[in-house]
Amino acid sequence: xxxxxxxxxxxxxxxxxxxVVLGEISRRQPxxxxxxxxxxxxxxxxxxxxxxxxxxxxxxxxxxxxxxxxRGRPATAVSVNGDRVAGLGLEVxxxxxxxxxxxxxxxxxHRHIVAADNRGRDPERxxxxxxxxxxxxxxxxxxxxxxxxxxxxxxxxxxDRAGGRxxxxxxxxxxxxxxxxxxxxxxxxxxxxxxxxxxxxLAALGELWFGDGPDLGSYVHVSGEIGVGAGIxxxxxxxxxxxxxxxxxxxxxxDPDGPPCACGGxxxxxxxxxxxxxxxxxxxxxxxxxSTAGPDGPLAALVTLLRGGDERALSAVRRAGEALxxxxxxxVNLLDPDTIVLGGIFSALAPWAxxxxxxxxxxxxxxxxxxxxxxxxSRLGGDAAALGAAALVVERVMNDPALLLAEISARPxxx
Amino acid sequence: xxxxxxxxxxxxxxxxxxxVVLGEISRRQPxxxxxxxxxxxxxxxxxxxxxxxxxxxxxxxxxxxxxxxxRGRPATAVSVNGDRVAGLGLEVxxxxxxxxxxxxxxxxxHRHIVAADNRGRDPERxxxxxxxxxxxxxxxxxxxxxxxxxxxxxxxxxxDRAGGRxxxxxxxxxxxxxxxxxxxxxxxxxxxxxxxxxxxxLAALGELWFGDGPDLGSYVHVSGEIGVGAGIxxxxxxxxxxxxxxxxxxxxxxDPDGPPCACGGxxxxxxxxxxxxxxxxxxxxxxxxxSTAGPDGPLAALVTLLRGGDERALSAVRRAGEALxxxxxxxVNLLDPDTIVLGGIFSALAPWAxxxxxxxxxxxxxxxxxxxxxxxxSRLGGDAAALGAAALVVERVMNDPALLLAEISARPxxx
DNA sequence: TCAATTCGTTCAGGCTCTGGACTAATTAAA
DNA sequence: TTTAATTAGTCCAGAGCCTGAACGAATTGA
Numbered sequence: 001x002x003x004x005x006x007x008x009x010x011x012x013x014x015x016x017x018x019x020v021v022l023g024e025i026s027r028r029q030p031x032x033x034x035x036x037x038x039x040x041x042x043x044x045x046x047x048x049x050x051x052x053x054x055x056x057x058x059x060x061x062x063x064x065x066x067x068x069x070x071r072g073r074p075a076t077a078v079s080v081n082g083d084r085v086a087g088l089g090l091e092v093x094x095x096x097x098x099x100x101x102x103x104x105x106x107x108x109x110h111r112h113i114v115a116a117d118n119r120g121r122d123p124e125r126x127x128x129x130x131x132x133x134x135x136x137x138x139x140x141x142x143x144x145x146x147x148x149x150x151x152x153x154x155x156x157x158x159x160d161r162a163g164g165r166x167x168x169x170x171x172x173x174x175x176x177x178x179x180x181x182x183x184x185x186x187x188x189x190x191x192x193x194x195x196x197x198x199x200x201x202l203a204a205l206g207e208l209w210f211g212d213g214p215d216l217g218s219y220v221h222v223s224g225e226i227g228v229g230a231g232i233x234x235x236x237x238x239x240x241x242x243x244x245x246x247x248x249x250x251x252x253x254x255d256p257d258g259p260p261c262a263c264g265g266x267x268x269x270x271x272x273x274x275x276x277x278x279x280x281x282x283x284x285x286x287x288x289x290x291s292t293a294g295p296d297g298p299l300a301a302l303v304t305l306l307r308g309g310d311e312r313a314l315s316a317v318r319r320a321g322e323a324l325x326x327x328x329x330x331x332v333n334l335l336d337p338d339t340i341v342l343g344g345i346f347s348a349l350a351p352w353a354x355x356x357x358x359x360x361x362x363x364x365x366x367x368x369x370x371x372x373x374x375x376x377x378s379r380l381g382g383d384a385a386a387l388g389a390a391a392l393v394v395e396r397v398m399n400d401p402a403l404l405l406a407e408i409s410a411r412p413x414x415x
Numbered sequence: 416x417x418x419x420x421x422x423x424x425x426x427x428x429x430x431x432x433x434x435v436v437l438g439e440i441s442r443r444q445p446x447x448x449x450x451x452x453x454x455x456x457x458x459x460x461x462x463x464x465x466x467x468x469x470x471x472x473x474x475x476x477x478x479x480x481x482x483x484x485x486r487g488r489p490a491t492a493v494s495v496n497g498d499r500v501a502g503l504g505l506e507v508x509x510x511x512x513x514x515x516x517x518x519x520x521x522x523x524x525h526r527h528i529v530a531a532d533n534r535g536r537d538p539e540r541x542x543x544x545x546x547x548x549x550x551x552x553x554x555x556x557x558x559x560x561x562x563x564x565x566x567x568x569x570x571x572x573x574x575d576r577a578g579g580r581x582x583x584x585x586x587x588x589x590x591x592x593x594x595x596x597x598x599x600x601x602x603x604x605x606x607x608x609x610x611x612x613x614x615x616x617l618a619a620l621g622e623l624w625f626g627d628g629p630d631l632g633s634y635v636h637v638s639g640e641i642g643v644g645a646g647i648x649x650x651x652x653x654x655x656x657x658x659x660x661x662x663x664x665x666x667x668x669x670d671p672d673g674p675p676c677a678c679g680g681x682x683x684x685x686x687x688x689x690x691x692x693x694x695x696x697x698x699x700x701x702x703x704x705x706s707t708a709g710p711d712g713p714l715a716a717l718v719t720l721l722r723g724g725d726e727r728a729l730s731a732v733r734r735a736g737e738a739l740x741x742x743x744x745x746x747v748n749l750l751d752p753d754t755i756v757l758g759g760i761f762s763a764l765a766p767w768a769x770x771x772x773x774x775x776x777x778x779x780x781x782x783x784x785x786x787x788x789x790x791x792x793s794r795l796g797g798d799a800a801a802l803g804a805a806a807l808v809v810e811r812v813m814n815d816p817a818l819l820l821a822e823i824s825a826r827p828x829x830x
Numbered sequence: 831t832c833a834a835t836t837c838g839t840t841c842a843g844g845c846t847c848t849g850g851a852c853t854a855a856t857t858a859a860a
Numbered sequence: 861t862t863t864a865a866t867t868a869g870t871c872c873a874g875a876g877c878c879t880g881a882a883c884g885a886a887t888t889g890a
Contacts, residue, residue, distance in 0.1 A: 005438055005814065007455050008431045009878065010845045013423040017847090020420050034868055040422050043848055044869065065868095071857035072867025218657040232749075234656075239649075241751025242633040242788075248748040253741065253779050256670065265744075265779050326668065329680075330745040333663040334647075336656025364668050364680050373657075399420065424847065425876045432878090449837055458879055463838065486888035487836025833890080840883075845876105852871075860863075 015402035017042070021050045022059060022401050025078055030063050032075030051078055057405050058084035059104060059397070080104050085404065086141050087393025088151040088190075090130055090183075091386035093199065094119055094171045094226060097126075098383040099133040101141045101148065102390035104397065106209055110140040113383050123166075123177040131186030138188065149404055150192030150393040153183060154202040154385035156225070161244060164196060171226050191404055192396060199223070199385040200247060201238045204231025206380055206388030207341050209395075217338030220331050221378070222249060222324070224344040228270050232335060239335075250274065252327040272323035275299070275345050281316035299345055306352050317349050321356030328357065329364025332373055343378035350377040430817035432457070436465045437474060437816050440493055445478050447490030466493055472820050473499035474519060474812070495519050500819065501556050502808025503566040503605075505545055505598075506801035508614065509534055509586045509641060512541075513798040514548040516556045516563065517805035519812065521624055525555040528798050535588040538581075542594060546601030553603065564819060565607030565808045568598060569617040569800035571640070576659060579611060586641050606819055607811060614638070614800040615662060616653045619646025621795055621803030622756050624810075632753030635746050636793070637664060637739070639759040643685050647750060654750075665689065667742040687738035690714065690760050696731035714760055721767050732764050736771030743772065744779025747788055758793035765792040 006012075024036055037047045054060035061081035067074040082105030091098040095117055101110035112133060118126050130153070138148050157169025164180030184194045204221035208214070214236070221231040228250035232239040240246050250270035251263050258267020271277055282305060284298050305313035328340055342350050342357070358375055365372045380387065397404060421427075439451055452462045469475035476496035482489040497520030506513040510532055516525035527548060533541050545568070553563050572584025579595030599609045619636035623629070629651070636646040643665035647654040655661050665685035666678050673682020686692055697720060699713050720728035743755055757765050757772070773790055780787045795802065812819060 005431060005434050007435050007457060008423065008428040010428075010847095013425075013428050013877095014846065016420060016423045020422050023420055032868070042422060045849080045871085046847055048869065049846085065855090067856075070867080071865075073855040073869080075868060230749075234654075239654075241649075242753040243751055246749060246751040248751070251780070252745045252748050254671075256741065326671065327745075330667045330742075331749050333667050334645075334661060334746050334749055336658055336661040336663070338657040365666070425878095428846095429877065447837075459838065460840085460880080461878055464877085480886090482887075485836080486834075488838080488886040490837060831890100833888105835886100835888080837885080837887100838883105839885095840881105842879105842881090844879075847877105848873105848875075850871105850873095852869100854868075854870095856865100856867080858863100858865075860861100 011402075015400060017046070018050055018053060018401045018405075019399055021047060022054055022080070022398055025051075025054075025060060026080050026398060029079035030066065030077030031079070032066070032077060034075060036078075053405065054401060057401065059401050059404065082107055083145055084147060085149050085397060086146040087390045087397065088134060088137055088141070088148045089154070089202075089386040089388065089390025089393065090134055090151060091154040091199065091202075091383060091389065092118065092126060092130055092172070092179075093154075093156055093382075093385075096382065097130050097133055098386040099130075099137040100383060100386040100390045101137050101146070102387070102394050103146060104394060106391065106394060108387075109144055109146060110137050111383070111386075112137065113386075118172055120173040123172075123174050123179070124182060126172075127177075127179060127182040128186065131183060134183070134187055148190060149397055150190050151183070151187065151194050152202070152389035152392045153179065153194070153196045154199045154389045155179060155196055156199045159196055159198060159244060161196060164194075166196075192393065195392075197238070197389070197392070198229075198231075198244070199225075200229035201231045201240070202386075202388035202392065203343055203380070203384040204233050204341075204388065205238060205392055205395075206384040206386075207343065207378055208233060208236065208388075209391040210380055210384075210387055211341065211378055212339075212376060215339075216341065216376075218336075219339040219341055219373075220247070220249075220328070220335060220337045221341040221343050222328070222346055223384075224250075224273065224275060224346050226275055228274055228324075228344075230331065232337075234337075249327055249331065252330055254323045254326045269323055269327040273320035273327075278302070278316055278320045278345075278349075281319065282310075282313040283316075284313075299348060303348060306349070314352060317352045318356045320349075321353030322360045324353070325357040325360025326364055329361050329372075332361065332365045337373050339374045339376060341376050341378050343380065343384060347378045347380075426817075430815060432461070433465055433468060433816045433820075434814055436462060437469055437495070437813055440466075440469075440475060441495050441813060444494035445481065445492030446494070447481070447492060449490060451493075468820065469816060472816065474816050474819065497522055498560055499562060500564050500812060501561040502805045502812070503549060503552055503556075503563045504569070504617075504801040504803065504805025504808065505549055505566060506569040506614065506617075506798060506804065507533065507541060507545055507587070507594075508569075508571055508797075508800075511797065512545050512548055513801040514545075514552040515798060515801040515805045516552050516561070517802070517809050518561060519809060521806065521809060523802075524559055524561060525552050526798070526801075527552065528801075533587055538587075538589050538592040538594070539597060541587075542592075542597040543601065546598060549598070549602055563605060564812055565605050566598070566602065566609050567617070567804035567807045568594065568609070568611045569614045569804045570594060570611055571614045574611055574613060574659060576611065579609075581611075607808065610807075612653070612804070612807070613644075613646075613659070614640075615644035616646045616655070617801075617803035617807065618758055618795070618799040619648050619756075619803065620653060620807060621799040621801075622758065622793055623648060623651060623803075624806040625795055625799075625802055626756065626793055627754075627791060630754075631756065631791075633751075634754040634756055634788075635662070635664075635743070635750060635752045636756040636758050637743070637761055638799075639665075639688065639690060639761050641690055643689055643739075643759075645746065647752075664742055664746065667745055669738045669741045684738055684742040688735035688742075693717070693731055693735045693760075693764075696734065697725075697728040698731075699728075714763060718763060721764070729767060732767045733771045735764075736768030737775045739768070740772040740775025741779055744776050744787075747776065747780045752788050754789045754791060756791050756793050758795065758799060762793045762795075 063077040065074040082103040089100040166177040230247040230249035255267035261268040478492040480489040497518040504515040581592040645662040645664035670682035676683040
């Protein structure tokens, strides 16, 4: 389990250097070959060769000459070609399915959410419906001239990522489901193998690409829906822990004498700041209704109450915010993030919960750091995880464009 | 702050491949070139060339022919040469200074601890004394034919690692000390630049190399001395967080209504399981004595009481263990480690504290994981951090032997 | 004694980056 | 308008490092 160092061949070298140049193009586009040589340290010759390979693969485009007001021969600018390759993000959640197509320039090319009550529904049928959504998305991409290079699925539960299986998804009622196989069986073959990840992790990644981005630094993204989870992102990568269970914020104990939790503990955060607990404390019934989101859901009702200044609702949210802040303080002490992002239901409740969260956070994060980390609120919608999933595919291509080189240039209609 | 991909040249390729082969040799020694070619995937030609370079640098040694009972030409075994290169680990702590020399085979070649009351002492004099210790160690290494390739210092406090400065070390009374400069000024030039790290982090790494090793997987190493800290190790590397403050276990809140803490919070773990708190609860006076360790220190007194079955001491340790288990439960929920290692004072108190720690840990780590992580007790002594520091130097050489290639082969007396 | 087997080296070859020379395109100055 | 200066990008020989086939070396089993 130690960090393995792998052999490097000429091919590996080339592949890495392609990623270096592609990354630099994406960061500085439009950019000339000369400038790329400058920032990467490669010779102009090497840059030209690498750019040519990326161009052949359709990942990069020449934009025509640009003059920067300086003298000398004008440069030909290169930028990422967003019109050839795309990533597909998929999401299964308790009350909806989502799909999203992202091009290499990280522009959303297709986005589709369908409400569906997936609780207790047969996994095969759910994945079947998701496959339909995926096919529509791939077709929509095709109409825009895009080739979908790979797909990632967001799932709400604990996963065996290596085996491509869902271990348990309590809110769906799933247990040991071969989600990945079911999905790939229904999909046309893609250049990159399909992958799955936890919904909380992918929502956190979505924040990286569609929220405040790299300004976030290392961050903890709280994604309360039914439970309370957190995605931890360090240096642009998800921190998963040894078994993929890291970020279980919902079962951090905030009150040792609190109410018992389904997990066997007492006073878990989920008992104080889970959606159900908040709604109950606010006096909103019908917590087990089929759909909790949407304009008719109890969450919307809660927000209405809060807007109206309802005392009971306000104090319920305040108390939840305090508990959340307390658990986050523990996370800050242990993980030392730059930023904390409130997502999921907490982004909707932020206007009322935030002061309590901040106060509790400040109280619990001590003398060591000069100030508690920044607290921001996610602006992403319900399909944050689908966005993050699609972005992960794009990320994968950007980090190893060589994966697509043979693939795409071999296409009979390629140009 | 995103994970940067760096350009690869021929030199980089060579350097990495040297590390690959050296790592494989260290893992399987004694091992033949043929087998190395097998496990790395390199051709025999390449392996021979890489091994020759490592041999020239004195990092690797040929052991003579070995026959494995099979037929065919016998192989010449290669192993790591522990007799040429060494790493130096140094440690400044509240009541002692330590130095330790480790050869490439991770055998301890020199180890020296001197008691010294460093509280409030002038940083320059402390580092001066440490430099003396270092020089003795380097000389001792030289007498054994070893060249010290680099040094790492363990310091108890918050550090600016990039700038080589100690920001604050409360227990030493230090504030903004240029420790690294002071040290390098007093030391002969080494092949690798000197480095510093937090004592808790290095103690945790010490556990990796001198404790249960890679069996630990990802782990959290609790290192209570005066305060309570933790080193988090993931995939053999220290997890530091965004500003190097990760693992501040001591200020995780275990009792929101507990006593106020110097950090500004309430009911921090340190207030319940810090050395001072435990001693007070056990009824042992003289907590602020100059030396807390050693056979005459209050910790030894506490152990004596515990051995004698003293009720008050037993319950003090039990309560501390409970609090520790509670804080660790939060760490487990957030970090998902394979193992938790009790180090520092807790390794001495483990026989009495362990049941309480385990019970609280089990209570707080819920349904998601099938079982709480393994709990082990460190067998390392007080200079665990110095060991870890020296091991870090060795690790650095193993991960990039090319750093020493020019260095050593250029030595006039090199052979 | 000879074939089989395994180890390690040698040597030609190929891939990829380097570096200087060269062509191309533009601006500033004469 | 011409010329020099400047910058962009390509060409081509060269060097570093890995590959692969061939070969000599050392040992076992028949």
